[in-house]
Amino acid sequence: MTHIAIVGGGPAGLMAADRLSRAGCTVTVHDRMPSMGRKLLMAGRGGLNLTHAEPWDRFTLRYGAAADRLRPTLDGFDRDALVQWSQDLGQPTFTGPSDRIFPVAMKASPLLRAWLGQLAARSVTFRTRSTFLGWDANGALRFRAADGSISLEAADAVVLAGGGASWARLGSDGSVAAVLAEDGIAIEPFTAANVGVDIPWTETFISRFAGQPLKGCAFTVGNQRVRGEAVITRYGLEGGAIYALGPALRTALARDATPRLWIDLRPDMKADALAARILETPAHQSLSNRLRKAVSLPPLTVPLLREHLSTLPATPAALATALKGVALTVTGRQSLDRAISSAGGVRWSEVDAHLMLTARPGVFCAGEMLDWEAPTGGYLLQATLATGVAAAEGVLAWLSPTGQGSP
Numbered sequence: 001m002t003h004i005a006i007v008g009g010g011p012a013g014l015m016a017a018d019r020l021s022r023a024g025c026t027v028t029v030h031d032r033m034p035s036m037g038r039k040l041l042m043a044g045r046g047g048l049n050l051t052h053a054e055p056w057d058r059f060t061l062r063y064g065a066a067a068d069r070l071r072p073t074l075d076g077f078d079r080d081a082l083v084q085w086s087q088d089l090g091q092p093t094f095t096g097p098s099d100r101i102f103p104v105a106m107k108a109s110p111l112l113r114a115w116l117g118q119l120a121a122r123s124v125t126f127r128t129r130s131t132f133l134g135w136d137a138n139g140a141l142r143f144r145a146a147d148g149s150i151s152l153e154a155a156d157a158v159v160l161a162g163g164g165a166s167w168a169r170l171g172s173d174g175s176v177a178a179v180l181a182e183d184g185i186a187i188e189p190f191t192a193a194n195v196g197v198d199i200p201w202t203e204t205f206i207s208r209f210a211g212q213p214l215k216g217c218a219f220t221v222g223n224q225r226v227r228g229e230a231v232i233t234r235y236g237l238e239g240g241a242i243y244a245l246g247p248a249l250r251t252a253l254a255r256d257a258t259p260r261l262w263i264d265l266r267p268d269m270k271a272d273a274l275a276a277r278i279l280e281t282p283a284h285q286s287l288s289n290r291l292r293k294a295v296s297l298p299p300l301t302v303p304l305l306r307e308h309l310s311t312l313p314a315t316p317a318a319l320a321t322a323l324k325g326v327a328l329t330v331t332g333r334q335s336l337d338r339a340i341s342s343a344g345g346v347r348w349s350e351v352d353a354h355l356m357l358t359a360r361p362g363v364f365c366a367g368e369m370l371d372w373e374a375p376t377g378g379y380l381l382q383a384t385l386a387t388g389v390a391a392a393e394g395v396l397a398w399l400s401p402t403g404q405g406s407p
C-alpha cells in the first residue's frame, strides 16, 4: 500500500492526511509537539474565523504577490468547500460581523476533536514529539523522538506542512524551512505578518486608554489606506486595520526608521462638513464634549490629538483638518513570536503547480510554510486548507500510473 509521510499536524497537514487517507493511502502525521493542531486551537480562542464571505474575485486578491499562484489552489478548495468541510465535521457555520465566517461553536476544539477522530478511524497514524530533521543518504526521512533517538521512515511521497514561524511555542518554528534551506531550497526569510506596531505613547495617554478601540477610522501608511478598527495597546496599536497595512508598514520601516501612520477619525465626512458640525456646538463646552456631541467622537479623541500636536487647533476648520489626519510616529513592529502569522517561506519558484518541490520530486509543501501572506479575516485558514488539499491531490497525481512517482 502507498505510504505517505506528513510533517506537521496543523490544518494544512491534517487536510492533506484527510484527502490522502480517503484515497486509500496509509498516512503517518508527524508533529514535534505533544499533540496535533496547537495553533489551530489557539486560533479558536478569540473565535475561529474560518473564511470570509466577500465576493470570491476580491477574496482571492487578498494574498498580495502570491495571489496569482494561489488562485487555482483556492478555486480547487473554495469557501463553499470549506464551509461544507466544517459542516461535515459537525460544525455548521454562520456569517458574522464584517462578513467573517465562523463555526457556530466559535471554538476550534470540537472541530479538531471530530477531525482527529475521523482521521484515526481511517487508520491515520499520529506521531507526536517527532521532529523532522531531513533525509538520510538513501532518501529516508529522519525524525528525532522526545528521548533523542533518531528513527528513519521510508515514504512513497511526503507532504511538508511545518507552518510559518510565529508563536513558536505552539510548534511552528520555521525548522522545516530551515531543513529545506540546508538542502539548497530557496526560502524567503520569515517575518511577522498580522502584528501590532510600536508607537511611543506618553505614559499619561496609555495609562488612561490602553485597551480602547479606535472604531470606524481610516489608517494610512504611504499610499495605502485601510478602513477599519485598531486597539490601543501599551506598546502601540494592533487589530485588523493595522494588520492589513502590514506589507506597507514593513516597506515604510525599511525606508525610514520612524514612518508616519495617519489616522482619519471620521473618514465618512469631509473636513468642511466636520468643521460645520463642530461650529454648531456651544463654544463654552469642553472640546471633548463638543466633539462627542457634534460627531460622536470618543473621549480619547482630544488626548490622541495631544499625542501629536503641541497645541490644539484653535478654529473648527483647523480642528476638523487635525481630526482627519492624526499623524503617529511608528518606531517598529512587534516580534515574529507575537504575530498571528508570518510572511516568507518556501519560494514559489521552488514548487510546481502541484506544490511539489522541483528539486525533491515526491516532496510537496502546504500551508503557511509556503511564501504567502494574507490579512486576518479567515484568509489564512482558507489558503492553509486549500494548499493542504492541493498538495494531497499533487501526491495522488504524481503517484498515479501516468504520473512520475512509483506507487
Ligand SMILES: Cc1cc2nc3c(=O)[nH]c(=O)nc-3n(C[C@H](O)[C@H](O)[C@H](O)COP(=O)(O)OP(=O)(O)OC[C@H]3O[C@@H](n4cnc5c(N)ncnc54)[C@H](O)[C@@H]3O)c2cc1C
Pocket (backbone or CB within 6 Å): 007, 008, 009, 010, 011, 012, 013, 030, 031, 032, 033, 036, 037, 038, 039, 040, 042, 043, 044, 047, 048, 049, 050, 051, 130, 131, 132, 133, 161, 162, 163, 164, 166, 167, 170, 171, 172, 173, 174, 175, 176, 339, 340, 341, 366, 367, 368, 369, 377, 378, 379, 380, 381, 382, 384
Ligand atoms: C493567536 C492566533 C489566532 C489566529 N486566528 C486565526 C483565525 O481566526 N483565522 C485564520 O484564518 N487564521 C488564524 N490564525 C492563523 C492560523 O492558525 C495559521 O495560519 C494556521 O494554523 C497555519 O496552518 P499550518 O498547518 O500551515 O501551520 P501550523 O498550524 O503552524 O502547523 C504546523 C505544525 O507543524 C509542526 N512542526 C513544525 N516544525 C516541525 C518539525 N520540524 N517536525 C515536526 N513537526 C513540525 C508544528 O508543531 C505544528 O503543529 C491564527 C493564528 C494565531 C497565532
